[in-house]
Structures are given as structure tokens and as C-alpha cells.
Amino acid sequence: MRGKFITFEGIDGSGKSTQMRMLASELRFRGLNVLATMEPGGTPLGRRLREAFLETEENVAPLAELLLFAADRAQHVNFLVQPALAEGKIVISDRYADATFAYQGAGRGFSESVVNQVIELATSGLKPDLTLFFDLPIEKALTRTANRSDAGEQKNRMDKEPAFFYERVRAAYLKIAKEEPERFRIIDADGSTDEVKALVLKIVLEFLETV
């Protein structure tokens, strides 16, 4: 039986990566076969691409950025995600194609039709079965990422955008939520880590029961 594909999305600082790790271990604890992965950087080539474009000081043309995320995704879908789904695994990815729609589309200004074509090419049409969007007011998300860099974590190129960029990104995610309410669930990421963890687990277990 084909597995299930669950993606996590959110503004930087929304806490989704921590939540993803916790969900993966809760599901494994229940005996489920889980692949936890990420974009960009889920494959060896993807990790090199990630370093090349998130950590460069060089100006990166918006089109190069769009295509590099797409290249990372093509490699990831082909060599990791599709094979794991074919083996019946539950694949959980920290970001996927909706991030391109939000960051390169709404954030950088590429048209929906260009972004959708690039996504279609990179994914061969593979869509997540369920997407959790970790929503948080932009000021709070920015405060969290600022605290992270005070704590010595490196800021990447995408973390240095002004607030209005993230407002556009957030609005794009909320638009997807309106258009695809079945697949795309909004999680209020403003609660405590434990509250959010319990909500995430509830949604995912209910989803897995119904499919």
C-alpha cells in the first residue's frame, strides 16, 4: 500500500521543525514506519545546494533561487520521497512545494502560473496528503528568530527579509488554506510547545485513521 505524505509549513520561527521531530518520535513510538525529511537539504545533493544558496553572501537572482529550490525538490522527490511512499512509509517533510508558492511566488513576486509550472515539473505532480501550517503573527515569529540568532544560531539568507516579505508569505499560505481546506490545516503556533504538540498529534492520528 502506498504510504502517506505529510508536510509541515510555516514562517521561520513558528516552531514547526521542533514539532516535526516530536511528531516523528510519537508516531514511531506507536510502531509506525516514518521517514522524517526536509526541504531544502533532504538528500546529499540537496544539502550541497542548500549550503550554496542559503549561506552565500553573493546576490542570488530570484530566478536562480526559484530553480535551486526546484532542483533540491526534484532530487528529494525522486530519490527519497517517492521510494519511501512506495514502501508504505509515512513521509513527513519539513517544508515542500507550498513554500515555493509562498516564498518565491508571493514573497519574490513570481506569478502563480510560473510557480505552479516549476512545482509541477519538480514534483511530477506529487501533492501532500496532509499539510500542517504553523501560523504565528509575524512580529512574534521575527522575535523568535532574533532570539535564535542571539543564541548563536546562524541566520540564513531567507531569514534576513523585512517584515512585509513575511506578511506576503503568510498571506499566501492562508490563501492555500482557504482553497484546500481538506489538505491544509492551520495550527495556532502561539500556544505552549506541549499544547501545540498535542494538537498536532491529534490531527495526524485522526487523519491516519480515516485514510
Ligand code: TYD
Ligand atoms: P531553514 O533553515 O530550513 O528554515 P526553517 O527552519 O524556517 O524551515 O531554511 C529554509 C528557508 O528556505 C526558509 O526561510 C524558507 C525557504 N524556502 C523557500 O524560500 N522556498 C522553498 O521552496 C523552500 C522549501 C524553502
